[in-house]
Amino acid sequence: MSDAYVVGDPDGLSPLLVALRDAIARELHAQVALRGERIELADLPEVSYQVTIQVERALRARRPRRQSPVERLFDEDRGPID
Numbered sequence: 001m002s003d004a005y006v007v008g009d010p011d012g013l014s015p016l017l018v019a020l021r022d023a024i025a026r027e028l029h030a031q032v033a034l035r036g037e038r039i040e041l042a043d044l045p046e047v048s049y050q051v052t053i054q055v056e057r058a059l060r061a062r063r064p065r066r067q068s069p070v071e072r073l074f075d076e077d078r079g080p081i082d
Helices: 015-034 041-062 069-077
Strands: none
């Protein structure tokens, strides 16, 4: 990995892709450390599953909170703020 990632230059990646890259890198780092610096072929399904979980968490963290139908009704009643 180049030093550009360490100093915060995302090489033109969108904020979402930066978050996904970071989540994947953190999980792969954790999996390699957990498995003694080596990922065996037989471990790939579990490693892939754990990476998928981290990607899902990163996406969920970036997703705007859903409003309940009641909250939406109140928001529709409000006009634009001048």
